[in-house]
Amino acid sequence: MLQSKTFKPNSNTYSFLFKLIDLMIILAALPLAAEFYGIWLTSEYVIAGLTVAVAFLYFAETLSFYRSWRHGSFSEMMLIGLASLVLSFFFLTAVAFVLKQSADLSRMTIGLWFAIASLGFLLWRRFALSIQRKLRKSGYNVKKSAIIGATESGERLFREIQANDELGYQFVGFYEDRDSSRVSEQLVPHIKGGFEQALSLVREGEIDTLFIALPLKADQQITDILVKIGDTTVDIHFIPDFFIVNLMHARIIHVGDIDTLTVFESPYYGAKEWLKRTEDLLLGCLILLLIAVPMLFIALGIKLTSKGPVFFKQRRYGLNGEEIRVWKFRSMVVMENDHKVVQATKNDARVTPFGGFLRRTSLDELPQFFNVLKGDMSIVGPRPHAVAHNEEYRGQVPFYMFRHKVKPGITGWAQINGWRGETDTLDKMKKRVEFDLHYLKDWSIWFDIKIIFLTIVKGFVNKNAF
Template sequence: MTFSERYPPQVVFPFFDVFAIFAGGWAAHYLRFGSLQLHERYVLALLCLALLVLVINSMSDSYKRWRITPVYQMLAKLMLVWLAVGITAASLIYFAHAAERYSRLWIGFTLVLSFLMAGGARLLVQLGLRHVRLRGGARRPVFLVGPSQNVLDVAQGIRNAAWEGHTIAGVERIKPLLNDKCIERIARRITKSKAREVWICVPLEMGDTVRKLFFALRNHTAEVRFIPAFQDMHLLNHRMSEVAGHCAIDLSVSPMSGMARFIKRSEDIVIGSLISLLILPVCLAIALVIKLTSPGPVLFKQYREGSNGRHFKVYKFRSMHVHDERNGMVTQAKKNDSRITKVGAFLRRTSLDELPQFYNVLQGRMSIVGPRPHALAHNEQYKELVESYMRRHKVKPGITGWAQVNGLRGETDTLQKMQRRVEHDLWYIDNWSLWLDLKIIVLTIFKGFINKNAY
């Protein structure tokens, strides 16, 4: 076993977190009071903070194996843990009527300093381990079993993610039908390879092969993993879960659950409120110009489909002359469309017609970032033509999105354009993070508002 396996970070760092809290507390006491001599009530407070850190870290699975955890994700989760600890500690002090006995500045310094120590240590350890793994050390030998193409795909993934520290100890290419002799031979090869892990890389239809291999390896100490091949299935935020006491492979689920849902909504409220205040004078000016230049209402309202299929009214500044569609049809705006007013052409080209949708965001019916909502008639049209089209509705629709900042705005006059837009929307849902949202917002400011395809 390597040093990191004898003393894995998920075992070592609970002790280090406790050390960080106490070291941060002593340093904060010196900064606040100029003394390292802590009163017993401050020692008690540090014990409570340390206990909260251990409990919340354990509840959020922050002490699980880090071999495949991205550094930014690890630090982001740790920041949320420390934030939760701070909120919980402040609440306990308030309800215990002990605010006068503890310095708020000391508590703040303690949390900040301890987070910097805990986060910095994690960063150094993770970067150090990755450096060692990339140089060939601290690696776990893996034996791959599966059809030729599946094994090649997984082997390529191992090479592309060399920082995870896996190395191929052996490969067994198999065919759909395996007899008992083949199974026994594979088990002997795995034993000789001294692999620490066995990855069974087969498509779902070879489930019986998985059962046979797993039974043949019942006396082996190697870790056995099943890496199913889903062929051309479009997966969405796939993961393992437990339902009704049974292990489940989630093929298509929303990423907006638990803490992610809270973060996403907080992002919408904070950023949406700030932007709404900043654009208020602009909205009033646009409303006045629309009212003075063409008859009809200032706002255009239309039902769209939100998350999980719920319908809601989306708001836009009216950019067309008032007209009726035939038989309830919805005709997409085209270049040089006669229905568009002169003011409306400018609003659509600069995306200023979308500003009222920040009200939809504050209502909770839309998000700042997400797949753009399409007209209900377009959903009916494309859901049978574009695979996984309706999976866009696993999350709230957005004012801007990954497709829009990648040039996929405006008219979708061909099936290929809609397919590309859906592909980008599904990629966003599958890779969602707060940092991705912030990146899209910044990209929207610089290149997402004005687009030659918006008319």
């Protein structure tokens, strides 16, 4: 991998030690499980242990488990760690099945192995956290921090520091040159002075970490601050303003010898594109096997209750704005697919009685799993809008077309948060796009799994679907 000449990756200082202990727990759990069931560890079990260990390291690195968690929550870290472990055992099961070795491995032993490894994993990470907290309460590795700029981005950082003691920051205060009338009322009590006072504290060694939360347009002020404290040892972090943060999917790319910071691009770069496609194919095939019989009954219900075809293929924008044909069960008496598409509304006369049931329960979307297998769509992603609606809103909603940097999805972050159904106002469309962009910015396999789970729990039936 090409090393950045400008930017350095932020990694956990103790990541090697953490990886070593994690692997020791995983490998040690196997003989414990085998001993419990009185099973001799054959070469098949040794290979299984190594397979899980290697798979765990791969998934953990892919999900950024070993990044610095000084800037993250313990619960999120543990969820990602356990997700990596679950995926590793799923991988072992798949490999054993394909190689026809599953009969050589005791399912009870593998299950107990997973349980012991998970428990050991949780206990040791909890122990590490408790030691870390005790050390920080004693004043070890605690950093006195201040924020220059009482801005929206600065406030978000302040809330994170307040909510997560384990981050190890002792907050000193905000420093702002603007009049208090131009600052959020919630931040005014925390403003301790102006920029110069903050710089004086830095030079006196009273601040260990300085966060600069000024907008990009204040580039001259930022330069002046950096020059004035350039002869100190303070840690300096720049927080992009709220406008850029909303768009940023930060990554370092290299153009010759020049490093550039990505503001926005597809989150599926490199191996992540392969991971996303693998997720779609595996889950898509599994779900289609489960829903095949219900789909047959739905098709029969459509034919018996209204005249017309079972399926309806509508024009949509897909990846990079290219036109695709999305499959749906027909729920209306008409087949609208023109440049002017009228969204379904409450008590819409075009919707058949059976079609209304399908739309309220989202069962009309099931044929889109064929689009997933074809590669036009993903299981999780921004919902595809009719081409007519895209052309209408792309000029009204900022960054609307950014949602087409990925394939459209059957379910998405906006839908499970209630932003589905009719978008009869511009504000509703803006909220939907806001959640879509949040999904793109924070995408991960774990995020997809969370959305699928929430869709199963609460996402099928919605009062806004007509």
